[in-house]
Amino acid sequence: MDRIIGIELPAPHLKGDVSIEETLTQRRSIRSYSDKALSLNDVSQLLWAAQGVTSDYGFRTAPSAGALYPLEIYLVAGRVTGLESGVYNYRPATHSLVQTIGSDRRNELYRAALSQSQVKDAAVDIVIAADYSRITGKYGDRGIRYAYMEAGHAAQNVQLQGVSLGIGTCPVGAFDDEKVANIMSLPASQDALYILSAGYF
Numbered sequence: 001m002d003r004i005i006g007i008e009l010p011a012p013h014l015k016g017d018v019s020i021e022e023t024l025t026q027r028r029s030i031r032s033y034s035d036k037a038l039s040l041n042d043v044s045q046l047l048w049a050a051q052g053v054t055s056d057y058g059f060r061t062a063p064s065a066g067a068l069y070p071l072e073i074y075l076v077a078g079r080v081t082g083l084e085s086g087v088y089n090y091r092p093a094t095h096s097l098v099q100t101i102g103s104d105r106r107n108e109l110y111r112a113a114l115s116q117s118q119v120k121d122a123a124v125d126i127v128i129a130a131d132y133s134r135i136t137g138k139y140g141d142r143g144i145r146y147a148y149m150e151a152g153h154a155a156q157n158v159q160l161q162g163v164s165l166g167i168g169t170c171p172v173g174a175f176d177d178e179k180v181a182n183i184m185s186l187p188a189s190q191d192a193l194y195i196l197s198a199g200y201f
């Protein structure tokens with residue numbers, strides 16, 4: 001039987017020193033990073049920004065059509081203090097990670113993303129995937145559009161949170177879907193929609 005590695009993340013900070021206006025003004029797509037490893041606190045914060053639970057009813061940092069939450073967030077970890085390199089699935093309900101692959105996948109991801117160097121140079125890549133079946137039951141094909149919109153919400157949250165932590169991020173939409181799904185060993189029900197490379201700069 002496979003070993004399941006679950007990692008409880010540090011609790012997210014709910015207050016910061018940078019205003020929303022400052023994060024909006026300073027947000028840029030950053031493609032060069034320092035070699036410094038990201039702290040687990042900062043990784044926790046980025047994942048929380050993407051899909052963290054912020055209400056007793058399970059509502060999250062990003063809106064979701066019908067609160068059906070079709071998105072799955074994955075962390076492709078390379079340089080994170082105290083975290084083994086590998087691929088992890090973010091679990092919003094418990095603010096935790098479950099390891100799905102036990103080795104660094106940034107290089108393969110970089111090749112699948114048309115050799116865009118920020119994907120391999122990043123300390124981590126955050127991959128936003130969607131399981132359309134969670135939303136098309138209610139909304140039909142329009143649910144697919146909603147999932148794309150939700151990925152945009154989540155990605156913007158990550159970029160803005162990154163600004164407030166001194167973390168540069170770059171949204172990456174140009175990649176080979178099938179290769180990314182294989183590299184990440186995504187379940188057949190999930191499609192990769194978006195990659196965000198991230199690191200201190």
Ligand SMILES: Cc1cc2nc3c(=O)[nH]c(=O)nc-3n(C[C@H](O)[C@H](O)[C@H](O)COP(=O)(O)O)c2cc1C
Pocket residue numbers: 027028029030031116170171172173174175
């Ligand atoms: C849907 C989408 C896909 C993108 N894909 C890529 C990409 O594959 N590679 C990349 O370097 N930047 C990508 N970008 C970032 C844009 O190039 C960037 O947002 C644009 O140049 C404006 O710069 P700014 O984000 O710094 O304001 C993408 C942006 C969006 C919204």
